[in-house]
Amino acid sequence: MALKSFEESYIFKSPQTGTLQYLNFWNDNIYVKAGEPIFSIVPANNKIIAQIFLPNSGAGKIAQNQNVVIKLDNYPYNEYGSIKGIVNDISLVTNTQETAQGSIESYLIQVELPDGLKTNYGKTLNFKYELKGTAEIITKDRRLIERIFDNLKYMLTDKNQPPSGDVN
Secondary structure, three states, rough: OOOHHHHHHHHHOOOOOOOEEEEEOOOOOOOOOOOOOEEEEEOOOOOOEEEEEOOOOOHOOOOOOOEEEEEEEOOOOOHHEEEHHHHHHHHOOOOOEEEEOEEEEEEEEEEEEEOOOOOOOOOOOOOOOOOOOEEEEEEEOHHHHHHHHHHHHHOOOOOOOOOOOOOO
């Protein structure tokens, strides 16, 4: 009984295998507040999933299995290329995101990366948590001439109706 109490109080056990990643610099005899994160377990051999916050506007065009082009801020697009993704899951409700311009209602989109972090230039990027970037979800595959005519049609007809888009 005393051993079980000791284990519960002083031993950390992970439910999964992986690499231990410390979240701060630690030395002997450092005080740690209760509930303060000390480290994280980076799971071994897990699929990488991208998460996208999609603004409310135009979100109705997004569906599962649509292609996604991801450009990461840490890796300039011109030099490294982009990562291919596929829409895996779309949240049913919006979350409020605070930005410099105010709050925005957005959906959380989960994107599967079938090639991992391998870009269209054939480069494999180093994995880091919380990579930021931009994502383009391809809602309709169209040729350039179709896009031009859609914009011309929009300019000549009802300007209150937006052109049918292919990228959100």
